Amino acid sequence: MNWQVDVTGSRFEWMSEDELRSHQLEALKQTLAQAAKSPWYSDLFKRIDFRPEDVKSLEDITKLPFTTKEDLRLSYPDKMLAVPREEVLRMHTSSGTTGKPTAIFHTREDVDCWAELMARCLAMVGATSRDIFQNMSGYGLFTGGLGLHYGAERLGMWVIPAGPGNTTRQITLIRDFHVTVIHATPSYAMHVAERMLQEGDDPRTLGIRIAALGAEPYTEELRQKLESLYGFKAYNSYGLSEMNGPGVAFECQFQNGLHFWEDAFFVELVNPETLEPTKPGEVGELVMTTLRRKAMPLIRYRTRDLTRLIKGECPCGRKHVRLARMVGRSDDMLIIRGVNVFPSQIEEVIMRNAWLGGNYVLYLTKKESLDQLTVRVEMAKGAFDGSIQTLRERRAELQRQLREQIGFTAEVDLLEPGSLPVSEGKAKRVIDERE
Amino acid sequence: MYNEVRVFVENKPGKLSRVVELLGNAHIDLLALDVADEGQYGVFKILTAEPDRARQVLADAGMTVAFNRVAVIEIEDKPGGLIGLANALERGGLNVTEAYGCILERGKRALFVIKGENLEAIESAASEAGLKSLESLK
Numbered sequence: 001m002n003w004q005v006d007v008t009g010s011r012f013e014w015m016s017e018d019e020l021r022s023h024q025l026e027a028l029k030q031t032l033a034q035a036a037k038s039p040w041y042s043d044l045f046k047r048i049d050f051r052p053e054d055v056k057s058l059e060d061i062t063k064l065p066f067t068t069k070e071d072l073r074l075s076y077p078d079k080m081l082a083v084p085r086e087e088v089l090r091m092h093t094s095s096g097t098t099g100k101p102t103a104i105f106h107t108r109e110d111v112d113c114w115a116e117l118m119a120r121c122l123a124m125v126g127a128t129s130r131d132i133f134q135n136m137s138g139y140g141l142f143t144g145g146l147g148l149h150y151g152a153e154r155l156g157m158w159v160i161p162a163g164p165g166n167t168t169r170q171i172t173l174i175r176d177f178h179v180t181v182i183h184a185t186p187s188y189a190m191h192v193a194e195r196m197l198q199e200g201d202d203p204r205t206l207g208i209r210i211a212a213l214g215a216e217p218y219t220e221e222l223r224q225k226l227e228s229l230y231g232f233k234a235y236n237s238y239g240l241s242e243m244n245g246p247g248v249a250f251e252c253q254f255q256n257g258l259h260f261w262e263d264a265f266f267v268e269l270v271n272p273e274t275l276e277p278t279k280p281g282e283v284g285e286l287v288m289t290t291l292r293r294k295a296m297p298l299i300r301y302r303t304r305d306l307t308r309l310i311k312g313e314c315p316c317g318r319k320h321v322r323l324a325r326m327v328g329r330s331d332d333m334l335i336i337r338g339v340n341v342f343p344s345q346i347e348e349v350i351m352r353n354a355w356l357g358g359n360y361v362l363y364l365t366k367k368e369s370l371d372q373l374t375v376r377v378e379m380a381k382g383a384f385d386g387s388i389q390t391l392r393e394r395r396a397e398l399q400r401q402l403r404e405q406i407g408f409t410a411e412v413d414l415l416e417p418g419s420l421p422v423s424e425g426k427a428k429r430v431i432d433e434r435e
Numbered sequence: 436m437y438n439e440v441r442v443f444v445e446n447k448p449g450k451l452s453r454v455v456e457l458l459g460n461a462h463i464d465l466l467a468l469d470v471a472d473e474g475q476y477g478v479f480k481i482l483t484a485e486p487d488r489a490r491q492v493l494a495d496a497g498m499t500v501a502f503n504r505v506a507v508i509e510i511e512d513k514p515g516g517l518i519g520l521a522n523a524l525e526r527g528g529l530n531v532t533e534a535y536g537c538i539l540e541r542g543k544r545a546l547f548v549i550k551g552e553n554l555e556a557i558e559s560a561a562s563e564a565g566l567k568s569l570e571s572l573k
Binding site for chain 2: 416
């Protein structure tokens, strides 16, 4: 295999099972050889006495240990870089629990491959170069914006890089340029619809026919509600920055599981406790190996995402394995407004304010379809000094620190010491009342 | 100067009942009770002749309680009774950040409770206007 890119992906997309496995084996060998060029994996291979050339079958991958989010942090900034620095074309980062980011690198071929995978997703649901595409996702270090952008351009769509927010302008652009395909978080799509309905406007009149929805979990009910409000078909998108970003798996027009691009990623499903492979149909943690990324191969990466695999040919004719709807996360990460938030990040802020006690609850609700986070936190015993001014200043400062840490504004409820229930063992820190 | 008792409470029904029941059961007489509503939370300001005991009773019941230093100025309970004090504060260029009043004897004596940046200056301005600052309410 070479690192070349197929614009339509047709040479991968309709492969027979045998062709796909033999492509995967070749790609795996090449990926492992490439990984050995990075300081991180070269050290690892030496430590466990592993030689990429000894790989004879796909099953041999289990001789290698998993790569975890913690490994990505430890390898930060560039110990997993497997190409000379001048070959790097782009990097993305995602925020970590400790505030230390993880970085993912791409060569030109990698960026092209990512665009191809994304273009295949859009083409799969019937988008063509005649469509006008409005991307309402955030650009920048977050992969959702640029990932969809490059994919849509690769398909030859007319791309409007609107970015998130400014709802009035979003509606104006959709209407004035006859946008037919959008990309948004489900909650933002709902927010736009509600705004239009409030103003006596009908989202159906926009004429959008396809929506790619992702970056946060949502229910089948919400998808159907959005489809009936707008009159479009809404497709689930799955991706994670470690595996480029969006373009890992996407629904086809049958909306029956997300087609996983097995030519670009090798997928395993393991029990998150025992790390043994799951039985067919069982829920497990997704583990992925990049097969077509040169700058930064990742081997057996534990995604923490829990799902089931659907095997067998889809009515659309594709034979790639499909992902069922995500069941949740194997750790405690919250996705709030499409942003990854770990309770530990918030705890860290609380802990550095001595006037607060250690007891807190994260309360999640929906307000006009947007996620709302309220941090309910007890004050420390003796911290109340009788001054209302002090309370106001402290509350405002806490809000500022939280915003700095998680990137959006949270409500803060100050509570009397001892007012939260003290539970035995692990405290229940998260109350999620989003539907 | 005088110790006003302040209680921090989450803004939800039942908090006021809890405070007045605790004080009532301990036979503590309230001269005045003011509520500062800050939205999600509130602060009760309690004026009583027995601030130490009130604080202890509330703290023992697990309430979040603190003293707050205030000036308590005695004025006449009659129409215009506050004018002398208000003028004295104005002459001294003194700012009042929080204040409330209560009657001690109907038609005779009232109290005006002031929280400000400079309580000493407030008390001496009152004194210059011939008004008494109380150190005890017994």
